[in-house]
Amino acid sequence: MVVEGKKILFVTTYLESADQYDYWGTNISGKVRFSYPRFSSYGLRFIKKNIPQIEILEYPTIEEYMDKLREDYDIIGFSFFTHEYPKIKRMIELARRSGVEEIWGGHYGVLTDGIEKMFDKTFVGYAEDEVADTLGMELERVKHPYLVDLVGLPGKLRAFPIGVLFTSRGCSLKCEFCQTPAFCPESIPVPIESIREAIAEYKKDGIVEILIPEEHFGLQKKHSEKVIDMLDENGMNWYAQTSINILDKKLDDWYDRGLSGAMLGIEGLRQEQVDSVSKNINVDKTVNLLNRLKDKNTFVIGNYMIGFVDDTEENIKECVLRLTDFSIDIIQICILTPFPKTPLWHEIKENYGIIENDWSKWDTKHLVWNHPNISQEKMDELLKWCFNKAYPRYRIFQTPIKFYRLHAHRYKAVGTRVSRLRTINKIVGDFWKANVRFEEPPSKI
Ligand code: SF4
Structure with a gap:
């Protein structure tokens, strides 16, 4: 069924006001720690980049979401994880009550047992092509959105901006506890042209620390090597989610x-x-x-x-x-x-x-x-x-x-006092830029 001429909103779960997701905070109980607050939804940014007519709303408060419901959307799509389902259920009930015609669901949360009846349509897997198809469109290639987060200390102090890069999505392995084999059972590469464009944008904005948080970097061997070449040519430092087996073989070369x-x-x-x-x-x-x-x-x-x-x-x-x-x-x-x-x-x-x-x-x-x-x-x-x-x-x-030592090694700044000072100057410079230029992460939706 092709859906045409509809007003569509995709939304994540709402947050309680003090509830911003912080990766470090969910894994460390002490207050003396770094922070990595998430402002954007990577999945929704991919949708927006590829299907611009879909509006997105990321981590709103419940009041912001209710305001949005007054704008008469025909379809609302919810992107969520299993533990977010109770809040999503509340959001669905509010949407139905306000007269939204259709409710769609996506991301890992749609695998949750017994929730199918809440949705008119669900998308399993990374769904830009499928959503486009539903809207009667055809994507030439999946494009990569601009995804920048700020890593830093708690509060307003930011350490440095980090560019997020997905080079492929999904995983072909079959660990028994993992939902990925049910969600996206193959590693699907993001087109190299799209990755090149994303890297060029990060480079233009002075962002040289790159995070690759996909399920399993390195499974697509040739593709990953091409990406690494691009990152290396652009002088970028990168951090990847990968497996012990792959990294054990590749560590010296990748380093x-x-x-x-x-x-x-x-x-x-x-x-x-x-x-x-x-x-x-x-x-x-x-x-x-x-x-x-x-x-x-x-x-x-x-x-x-x-x-x-x-x-x-x-x-x-x-x-x-x-x-x-x-x-x-x-x-x-x-x-x-x-x-x-x-x-x-x-x-x-x-x-x-x-x-x-x-x-x-x-x-x-x-x-x-x-x-x-x-x-x-x-x-x-x-x-x-x-x-x-x-x-x-x-x-x-x-x-x-570690950050200092690694960067000193990278900038070949080991040995002399001048070169050490140059490294510290560069790190402090990046820190300063992150705080002055970015009060919150730069966004290019
Ligand atoms: S390797 Fe990682 S992503 Fe792949 S199935 Fe195992 S846990 Fe899941």
């Missing part, structure tokens, strides 16, 4: 071409844990890679899970303490969660049972199933304990020291 940090799915430090969720990694290799990354002063985010079926309070604590020996800047600790449409969902449901039917708790920071050794209350306590141990107060100094 010489600008790799400055990695986001890695460590998941567990006991081999039987990672095997139990079909995560194809060898723990010895993980340990070796973490040590190599430390030697290179690269920034590291380690995704780590607690609450495997055979976990006990003791072995969780033991492994988390071991993890703090490595130079990981943020350990993103998640509680094993059997998300809908994953193999783990079926396995846990049948063998142990789901005990949490409030979807807002499905944010990987709550225990939602009947664990054989640990209660929900005990898991809450354990998570707090893990957060405190994983980010002790002195950790705040580790990241800037």
Whole structure:
């Protein structure tokens, strides 16, 4: 069915006023930490860039959303994650009451069990082509939006702007806990021409730190190499979400071409844990890679899970303490969660049972199933304990020291006092620019 001549709004979940999503804040309990607040929705920016007639509204307050409903949209599309569903449900009810004809749903949240009846149409996967098709359009190629975030300290102090780059989306691997195989089971490259345009825009605006947060960078081997060449030619420092297996092979080469940090799915430090969720990694290799990354002063985010079926309070604590020996800047600790449409969902449901039917708790920071050794209350306590141990107060100094050393190496500024001063000058200059030029992230919708 082709939808023509309709007024369409795509929107994310609403936020409570003090509720801005901050990646660091969701994984560290202490106040002395860096911040990475999110102002934009990457998915909606892709939609807007490719289908400009769709209006978007990112992380509004509920009042801003209700004001928008007075503008008589024919269709409203909601982009959300599973834990955001209760708020989205409220937004849908408000939209229906105000006379919106059709409700669409997209992003990982549409995999949530039993919510299909709330939507007239859902889009599974990265859906610019499918949405365009529904509107009777054909996209020549998927274009990359301008996505800039500001990393910094809490409050108004910003450290530097970071350009976000998606080089491909989706993943062809099959880890049992992960929803990506159900959402986008192939790694689909973003056209190289679109990536070139995005890099050129970042370069023009003086943005040289690039974050690649896609599901699995490096799966598209030739494509990834072309992207790295472009980043390297433009003198950019880049940080990528990739796998231990790929980075283990590519670390030295990528480091010489600008790799400055990695986001890695460590998941567990006991081999039987990672095997139990079909995560194809060898723990010895993980340990070796973490040590190599430390030697290179690269920034590291380690995704780590607690609450495997055979976990006990003791072995969780033991492994988390071991993890703090490595130079990981943020350990993103998640509680094993059997998300809908994953193999783990079926396995846990049948063998142990789901005990949490409030979807807002499905944010990987709550225990939602009947664990054989640990209660929900005990898991809450354990998570707090893990957060405190994983980010002790002195950790705040580790990241800037690494940042300085890595940049000094990049700018070939090791050795003389003048060259060291030049590096500090450059870093302080970037910091100054970020604070003076960007009160909030620059936006080019
Ligand atoms: S956890 Fe990572 S590697 Fe595994 S399926 Fe998901 S995206 Fe792919």
